[in-house]
Amino acid sequence: MATMRVPNRLGRFGRFGGRYVPETLIPALDELEKAYHDARRDGEFRRQLRALLKDYVGRPTPLRRADRMSAELGFEVYLKREDLNHTGAHKINNTLGQVLLARRMGKRRIIAETGAGQHGVATATAAALFGLTAEIYMGAEDVRRQALNVYRMRLLGAVVHPVESGTRTLKDATNEAIRDWVTHVRDTFYVIGSVVGPHPYPMMVRDFQSVIGREARRQVLSLLGGLPTHVVACVGGGSNSMGIFYPFRKDPVQLIGVEAAGEGLNSGRHAASIFMGEPGILHGSLSYLLQDEDGQIWPAHSISAGLDYPGVGPEHAYYHDTGRAQYGAATDDKALEAFRLLAQWEGIIPALESAHALAWVIEEQETLRREGARVLVNLSGRGDKDVEQVSRLERRDAHAND
Amino acid sequence: MRTIDQSFAQAREEGRAALIPYITAGYPDLEKLAGLVGALTRAGADIIEIGIPFSDPLADGPVLQKAASQALSQGTRLSSIFEVVRSISRQAPPLVFLTYINPVFRFGIERFMASAREAGVQGLIIPDLPWTEGASLRTAARAQKLALIPLVAPTSTPAHLHAIRNAKGFVYGVSVTGVTGAREVLDAGVERLVRRVKAAVSLPLAIGFGIATPMQAQQVGRLADGVIVGSALVEEIGKEPRRAEENAFKFVTELRQALRNNTAKA
């Protein structure tokens, strides 16, 4: 199947995507679509965003060969350093775009969902920059797991609402954010954190995150005089991966998305929606979903809160169907190992999310070595937020082995 | 079997709005569904909405969220809901399912419609399926003579009101921008909503979301052709699960009484 230019006018990526939300929200989505369309063509909007990305976020982020990792693995590995962005992950690329748009639309109330808290922090940051107040929905379980990010959001002036319903994680926080939006739709802008949700969000978030791939493509071309063989990124909702994939989509480059295999793909405790899921509809779009035969959503599991989501963006589902991208999965254990290895090899502590992409590269090293691969990995975030959790896990394991 | 159209016609003849109570299948447990539908029937319900519990009910407030999650944690399955409904639909007023889109999609759209019809259901309300995404579902519903009931919100545009003019069953008017759940006072926008819908669509209009008391039912009943009561009834049912039927009967009887006293139709 050929990969076409997507989405179409109805927000469809092939059979995926769409707008499955209450009727109440449809006019707001139409308004957003139009405002985004206009903003994209407005030189002033684009200049503002470009200036913020440069002088506030610190873009362009570096791209450099990971020398010791390359030597250890026997093929070349390059890292795109999204971890060096202000606030420590790629999420800020998108939140600045959306908050700028909210301002343009005259919406003063900002809401967002968050899993790990990275998107919440990035939204709170963008809101603070413009003197707006953000209200962030976060599953009560994640509030506990990511206490540091909760503190950061509050410090930035955001109101954090712990969500006690359902599995008390990202999917439930998203439900609650949508309930808030339905209720306050007239004055509220919902800043979605990944390439998910109803049209135009998957397209808009992809566009805002594509800055990663545009820079990376330019950087590898000038560094190597050619393209990488593989571009690898972790997939939660799929924004850092789509952001780096998109500008490479017409190149002869393998695009690899790495999902969270949790405790193993056969354990029932994972977050591999493309690998293990079935088509279904959640949070506004049709895509691959972890669900049972009755269409009830399965709780996802991953060691990294940012990948702990039972769905995935519709454009990834489309890339999977057309074969434009391949999807793999890495377990909690392999991600933890990669987390430690990158710290030792390169002096870089990656986010546990990003460690999944590294884990895939390490796992596939024999094949990649044989092929003489030149692998570009999107290092979507830094691991400071995860250090406490990992050290807690180590102490627990040490106990268990006593 | 009485049809949806006949139910509205009869209520109109009696000079009152139709009463449409909602219950969640499997709450407090699935064994009670038949008895509850019987109680609502005896209390004078004109149409009954049966909710299919969903894990992620993003259009629902706390009461219906809790009912759905309890129903699911007790193992309520779609197949058993169809089975119970099949056994009761002949003795009941018109039944409509309220379901989120994913259970329908996963089950198979055509298969779902066929099973619903076979169980004696006459219509479907899908709160997360806007009209613009509903073409294939409408085709499948029509093939089984099921009404796919359009929703209208205070934010709905004239274009939407125009698009739904040939829909079947009735129009579900969402009284507020928000989720389901009892409200202390009725939204002032209801009157305007009713006026706009009535000017554009000839189908009966039932109003739901937030109607909790006989007084509110009476107020809305003066404006619209039907009154939908969900969260308040489910809460009543949940108070004392062992007396669910009695309490449901009592509450719905009061609602129906309030509508009967309706004389002045605005």
Ligand SMILES: Cc1ncc(COP(=O)(O)O)c(C=O)c1O
């Ligand atoms: C560092 C990092 N990487 C990846 C993700 C996953 O999101 P996405 O797949 O949208 O990039 C998150 C989400 O919180 C994150 O914080």
